[in-house]
Amino acid sequence: MSYCRLGNMDSDVYMYLIAENPAKLECCACALHPEGRCVKLNSRASAVGHLLCHIEAGDRVPQYAIDRLVEEIREEFRKEEDQG
Secondary structure (H helix, E strand, C coil), X not given: CEEECCCCCCCCCEEXXXXXXXXXXXXXXXXCCCCCCCEEECXXXXXXXXHXXXXXXXXXXXXXHHHHHHHHHHXXXXXXXXXX
């Protein structure tokens, strides 16, 4: 599942969940990586921070990608609260 795709009119970033471990994400062909390689992110919160770094670097990042990640973080928090 992708949050945003490189090449879309509103995105310079391609970020998606890693199929083998859906708790982790990947920013593929990352412009922030010195060699343009994929960057693995260990959480949705770190993915939000990574996307904000892209924005600071002048890359186009769709707001809906950040909004979706934030909403998923909230859902995880609610589930943890309900279980605890």
